[in-house]
Amino acid sequence: MSVTDIQLQEDLAHDDHHEDHHEQGFVSKYIFSTDHKTIAKQFLITGIFWALIGGGLSIIFRLQLGFPEMDLEWLRPMLGQWITTEGKLDAEFYLALVTMHGTIMVFFVLTAGLSGTFSNFLIPLQIGARDMASGFMNMLSYWFFFASSVVMFVSFFIETGPAGGGWTVYPPLSALPQAIQGSGLGMTLWLVSMALFIASSLLGGINYITTIINMRTHGMSFSRLPLTIWAFFITAILGLLSFPVLLSAALLLIFDRSFGTSFYLSEIYIAGEALPNVGGSPILYQHLFWFLGHPEVYIVILPALGITSEIIATNSRKPIFGYKAMIGSMLGIGFLSFIVWAHHMFVTGMNPFLGSVFTILTLVIAVPSAIKAFNYITTLWKGNIVFTPAMLFSIGLVSFFISGGLTGIFLGNSVLDINLHDTYFVVAHFHLVMGSASFFGLLAGVYHWFPKMFGRMMNDKLGKLHFWLSFVGIYLVFFPLHYIGIAGFPRRYYSFTSFETFNIYGDLNALVSIAAILTFAAQFIFLFNFFYSIYRGKLAPANPWKSNTLEWTTPRFPEHGNWIGAIPKVFRWPYDYSKPGAKDDFIPQTVPYSHTPESNLEHENELTKEEDLTGVEKAN
Amino acid sequence: MTGEMEAGNKVRSMHPQKFAMWLFLVSVIMVFISLSSAYIVKKAIGDWIYIDFPSLFKFTTVVIILSSVTMHYSYISAKRNNIKNIRIGLVLTAILAVVFIVGQLQAWGQLVDGGYHFVGNPASSFIYIFTGLHVVHLVGAIIFLLIVLRKAFKYQVHSKSLVRIEMCATFWHFLGGLWLYLYLFLIFNN
Numbered sequence: 001m002s003v004t005d006i007q008l009q010e011d012l013a014h015d016d017h018h019e020d021h022h023e024q025g026f027v028s029k030y031i032f033s034t035d036h037k038t039i040a041k042q043f044l045i046t047g048i049f050w051a052l053i054g055g056g057l058s059i060i061f062r063l064q065l066g067f068p069e070m071d072l073e074w075l076r077p078m079l080g081q082w083i084t085t086e087g088k089l090d091a092e093f094y095l096a097l098v099t100m101h102g103t104i105m106v107f108f109v110l111t112a113g114l115s116g117t118f119s120n121f122l123i124p125l126q127i128g129a130r131d132m133a134s135g136f137m138n139m140l141s142y143w144f145f146f147a148s149s150v151v152m153f154v155s156f157f158i159e160t161g162p163a164g165g166g167w168t169v170y171p172p173l174s175a176l177p178q179a180i181q182g183s184g185l186g187m188t189l190w191l192v193s194m195a196l197f198i199a200s201s202l203l204g205g206i207n208y209i210t211t212i213i214n215m216r217t218h219g220m221s222f223s224r225l226p227l228t229i230w231a232f233f234i235t236a237i238l239g240l241l242s243f244p245v246l247l248s249a250a251l252l253l254i255f256d257r258s259f260g261t262s263f264y265l266s267e268i269y270i271a272g273e274a275l276p277n278v279g280g281s282p283i284l285y286q287h288l289f290w291f292l293g294h295p296e297v298y299i300v301i302l303p304a305l306g307i308t309s310e311i312i313a314t315n316s317r318k319p320i321f322g323y324k325a326m327i328g329s330m331l332g333i334g335f336l337s338f339i340v341w342a343h344h345m346f347v348t349g350m351n352p353f354l355g356s357v358f359t360i361l362t363l364v365i366a367v368p369s370a371i372k373a374f375n376y377i378t379t380l381w382k383g384n385i386v387f388t389p390a391m392l393f394s395i396g397l398v399s400f401f402i403s404g405g406l407t408g409i410f411l412g413n414s415v416l417d418i419n420l421h422d423t424y425f426v427v428a429h430f431h432l433v434m435g436s437a438s439f440f441g442l443l444a445g446v447y448h449w450f451p452k453m454f455g456r457m458m459n460d461k462l463g464k465l466h467f468w469l470s471f472v473g474i475y476l477v478f479f480p481l482h483y484i485g486i487a488g489f490p491r492r493y494y495s496f497t498s499f500e501t502f503n504i505y506g507d508l509n510a511l512v513s514i515a516a517i518l519t520f521a522a523q524f525i526f527l528f529n530f531f532y533s534i535y536r537g538k539l540a541p542a543n544p545w546k547s548n549t550l551e552w553t554t555p556r557f558p559e560h561g562n563w564i565g566a567i568p569k570v571f572r573w574p575y576d577y578s579k580p581g582a583k584d585d586f587i588p589q590t591v592p593y594s595h596t597p598e599s600n601l602e603h604e605n606e607l608t609k610e611e612d613l614t615g616v617e618k619a620n
Numbered sequence: 621m622t623g624e625m626e627a628g629n630k631v632r633s634m635h636p637q638k639f640a641m642w643l644f645l646v647s648v649i650m651v652f653i654s655l656s657s658a659y660i661v662k663k664a665i666g667d668w669i670y671i672d673f674p675s676l677f678k679f680t681t682v683v684i685i686l687s688s689v690t691m692h693y694s695y696i697s698a699k700r701n702n703i704k705n706i707r708i709g710l711v712l713t714a715i716l717a718v719v720f721i722v723g724q725l726q727a728w729g730q731l732v733d734g735g736y737h738f739v740g741n742p743a744s745s746f747i748y749i750f751t752g753l754h755v756v757h758l759v760g761a762i763i764f765l766l767i768v769l770r771k772a773f774k775y776q777v778h779s780k781s782l783v784r785i786e787m788c789a790t791f792w793h794f795l796g797g798l799w800l801y802l803y804l805f806l807i808f809n810n
Contacts, residue, residue: 133636206643214636240643244650248658252749260739263658266667279667279741284658291654 047113066513231306304441
């Protein structure tokens with residue numbers, strides 16, 4: 001009955017053994033790294049790469065929409081046979097462009113690029129952990145994403161082109177390779193890529209949730225978590241519950257495409273010939289897809305809202321207004337996101353009674369969303385606002401969130417949606433509320449945490465220029481689309497001019513396209529600023545924004561393990577800005593109440609008795 | 621060092637890897653919930669056929685329940701530091717799992733003999749999807765089991781090092797339960 005006792009240290013071996021640091025090689029430090037900070041940067045750089053591709057694609061189809069007569073021969077070196085002999089964009093390639101633009105932006109940029117970057121970067125730093133619960137799984141998560149990216153990228157270079165059935169890849173179009181070119185090999189690669197992407201998201205999400213629940217530092221209770229972490233936490237839960245459903249939907253689609261099953265197919269004629277498939281239902285796919293698809297839009301926007309909460313509170317020098325209401329509304333949005341999916345399907349011939357149920361549930365989301373919007377505005381109200389680029393982008397996010405959210409109330413009504421469904425009104429709505437808002441959250445996050453990521457500052461003036469050009473540009477792009485949409489023009493159509501009714505919108509479309517090109521060009525200011533500052537930016541001070549959260553207590557260039565010596569303890573919530581009586585306008589989370597008798601409230605004085613001050617240095 | 625001794629170091633909350641394991645199970649549950657609801661929705665739409673289930677499903681059900689018993693036996697042995705019985709339990713479990721998988725494949729043969737093909741009415745396609753996905757997960761569990769078995773042969777599974785075998789057992793019982801659920805679900809919704 002004797003046992004060799006060799007594995008006693010198996011559990012929670014992440015504490016306090018980082019002093020004996022050995023130099024890592026290049027590969028384990030920058031490529032196959034298990035350090036959450038490096039993985040975050042990998043996600044960010046890959047996300048930027050995809051954002052450029054996704055944005056570039058949109059410019060190509062905006063050229064077609066804004067200037068249908070234009071000779072696109074000059075694009076031939078890049079697009080080859082996709083430019084027809086008349087110098088026009090190939091009509092089927094147009095479909096592939098919009099499909100890939102949607103897929104890339106929703107999944108690769110605003111899910112992986114946003115959650116992947118900031119959940120990885122901020123969770124351990126803001127909750128006080130050395131690294132993620134499993135660094136290996138985290139590394140795997142990035143490399144699954146990388147593999148998924150490679151497959152998706154490869155699909156651009158095959159003869160039949162990338163997937164072309166829209167980013168939602170509805171069957172039967174996507175299920176039948178003989179339907180369009182974009183349903184051939186490109187579609188198969190799309191499905192493979194998404195399967196890898198789902199694996200990446202699940203690995204990442206499981207890690208985020210585990211880390212937040214299990215690895216918070218001493219004193220970091222859930223009621224002291226920064227709102228960023230709350231947002232990432234809820235986002236990860238949404239992903240954990242919804243991505244497996246997309247996997248199921250994709251799996252059945254793969255079998256329909258490649259093995260001849262009939263889950264989504266029934267009684268179809270192609271070129272006068274009947275297909276053997278019987279008994280399937282394409283609506284089934286839509287149910288499965290949107291059960292993911294709707295939570296997915298919150299997976300995209302919630303991290304941006306979390307980042308914004310943090311930045312607006314810091315730069316207004318005020319506590320966030322309604323901390324608990326913010327958490328409650330995020331939980332509310334998260335819960336509701338699972339029971340509104342059918343509002344994407346009002347025109348599938350659904351029972352009108354069911355339609356009104358989903359209408360009501362959808363409109364209820366306006367309540368938590370409005371709470372968040374009001375809380376941002378009331379946080380800004382009478383604050384000592386510091387207009388950093390991050391702050392400007394956060395305020396821009398709030399603006400997009402409101403103006404795009406209002407049109408959501410139109411579209412959530414089944415009666416109105418029957419008219420507006422699949423028009424440019426929908427395009428305008430989700431590009432503002434989800435696309436641009438989330439994109440601004442991403443940019444705000446980069447500007448705000450760049451000093452922590454790279455130890456240097458980004459250029460402030462270029463940041464502000466980038467903001468104003470993007471902000472004005474985005475409104476110029478998407479506001480006119482509302483009119484085109486109300487006029488009834490359907491999305492994903494190759495040409496406006498072939499319909500007499502829509503000819504009058506030619507000028508408006510040209511304006512939109514010019515604005516889109518300018519907005520896209522403005523992003524290169526950011527790119528220059530970003531890469532230049534990584535190497536040549538001014539060295540960052542320890543706490544450049546005078547912020548309260550834990551990440552600013554780490555060294556300028558944190559090593560793997562984040563803190564030298566013990567992990568700091570946490571004694572208060574992260575929003576003690578401009579507290580009456582305090583000598584500074586911010587009190588970091590690491591300062592105990594017993595060190596700040598001058599600013600303590602009554603119940604906080606009570607708390608001083610329970611504080612465990614071992615290892616805490618007195619300031620001054 | 622008897623089996624009753626507990627490790628001295630207190631864990632404040634659940635072990636992170638175990639917790640991650642549970643989260644993984646949640647995502648597996650979501651896959652099967654979504655497929656179940658797809659099944660129900662599809663059935664409600666109509667154009668549905670009645671399936672005669674293979675008799676072998678009854679046999680494989682018994683096998684997978686037995687494998688859970690041997691898995692648990694192995695876990696108990698680990699708690700009591702009975703190294704030999706850990707190995708016996710794990711090997712038995714692995715054998716039963718292989719028997720189960722072979723049984724499921726034979727059951728597919730029975731289905732085909734009954735005229736219920738993978739390609740055809742979704743009613744029969746779904747059965748292949750359910751059983752196939754379950755077997756895929758079980759293969760994953762067997763790989764996990766073999767890793768634990770290797771550790772057991774290196775004397776690395778004992779009362780102070782239970783995390784791996786606990787996680788393995790959790791996954792194993794989960795897959796047993798999942799099969800029972802799928803079988804009953806198919807019977808009641810045929």
